[in-house]
Amino acid sequence: MQDIAEQLQAWHASGRSFAVATVVGVSGSAPRDPGAALAVDADGEAVGSVSGGCVEGAVYELCQQAIESGQAVLERFGYSDEDAFAVGLTCGGILDVFVQPVVPGADDGLDAGITYIASGTPVALARVIEGPAGLLGATVAVTADTHHGSLSPGGPTTTGALERSAVAEARAMLDAGRTGKVTLALDGRPCDPTAAETVTFFVESYVPKPRMIVFGAIDFAAAVVRIGKFLGYRVTVCDARPVFATTKRFPEADEVVVDWPHRYLDSQLTALDGHAAIDGRTVLCVLTHDAKFDIPLLERALRLPVGFVGAMGSRRTHLDRNAKLREVGLTEAEIARLRSPIGLDLGARTPEETAVAVAAEIVASRRGGGCLPLSAGSGPIHHDLARATASTEVRLRSA
Known part of the structure; x- marks a missing residue:
């Protein structure tokens, strides 16, 4: 309703x-x-x-x-x-x-x-x-x-x-x-x-809308904001650079914050101004691909019970980033939670195509999709409903 x-x-x-x-x-x-x-x-x-x-x-x-x-x-x-x-x-x-x-x-x-x-x-x-x-x-x-x-x-x-x-x-x-x-x-x-x-x-x-926090006020971020709103998220853009983090550049975002990403994330661990705190439905998209921003942010994000953490960057950037995360003490299990390079392999080039790829991975992660064309399979289309039905059947058999 x-x-x-x-x-x-x-x-x-x-x-x-x-x-x-x-x-x-x-x-x-x-x-x-x-x-x-x-x-x-x-x-x-x-x-x-x-x-x-x-x-x-x-x-x-x-x-x-x-x-x-x-x-x-x-x-x-x-x-x-x-x-x-x-x-x-x-x-x-x-x-x-x-x-x-x-x-x-x-x-x-x-x-x-x-x-x-x-x-x-x-x-x-x-x-x-x-x-x-x-x-x-x-x-x-x-x-x-x-x-x-x-x-x-x-x-x-x-x-x-x-x-x-x-x-x-x-x-x-x-x-x-x-x-x-x-x-x-x-x-x-x-x-x-x-x-x-x-x-x-x-x-x-x-419950309040789930949150999407986009770190990095770049051109790709504007497209991710638009598709995040389309998917029903309350979207925040955060960047430490005031010249880029402006409402004029991101008019569709619910809020634009000028702050260091890790510091802003720390501030969101409890509810603020009546808005929902980050929770198991929260999506974090790290688009800066700059170590001075990414590492302190991901060090915190990968230890939080959020629903999705993804980071943009080349495969080389991904390997370098993982090495730095190990250096600051993250475990292999924590690093394995990072979706990087972010997005499904759609062959995307433009910001809009990249945003579709990012959104597709978020939906697949949330709903349990296999990321294959529907025409390539013969099983259930709605994976989350199939899992819920199976879970209920197991619970009833064990009752």
Whole structure:
């Protein structure tokens, strides 16, 4: 819902009822990830998408029905071999879509969740998508230190233990920035989704945008900034040379900092001015290829739990840089984290082509891609979903 949060907040603030359809499960080659959402208001206006087009019409109608009935529904969409024109996914995948009506002021959990999401406050929204009819659609909005909403809005019931467990699970997923399903027994215990009398929650974690910090205010950096913004990062450019590090040269960056790279990185180890500190999603692109900047910076960066560290330079520069990193005490395991020369081998020459190569390696690192043409393989297209499914199966077998 994050990408349509501004519109949802506007509808909510005006007291307008609407319905939100959210992708809560994906199997096979589906076009959108869990968390993708389409919303329709009482006047028929629609925002967002759940499938890129192939089932939007059917989901739109479900949203209208939910507004009229006030009832939430879980619907599955998949490809139909019998009728190629039937509602389904021509890519062969399966989408589970949860459609929930929203009446402003009627649900503390949804009210708080929409407000938090629109304001950028980290929050996990846990909604019951499968289970007893009386719980379907029940929502709790969970932050780091509190929660809003209840599984029993009418008063205390036997769902107290279930609610406490759901809040604890949602808070753990928020801390990790994860979105996915959680299945619990009615008494709150974790259990196999196939067990009898279970409740399945879909937990959506909304956290600030991941950060990309580009060190080195060179011409290639401008292209990397643009593609970093396109990928959804909050982008910072840092360079110690004030003549190069200017907002005029990098108008699309969220911020331009004049400072020594290693000193700026040190300053980012804790949250500043309400922005996210560096974390496991952070991308560091070192484009200076100048030892006096690179070595002190990489000495620190390669010891931090960030998601990606890449550095520009020739193969000779790479070997010289590694030797200097050993001299300052980095281990072989720490040096092995460095992606250098940065980017995939696309034969790039221009700054824009180089930025595409850099972005491709970042996406592959994040999603587990094999960096081969899709036409060269026959396995899953979405590697991260395949890994998540395998991990869940292993966990259930060991439970």
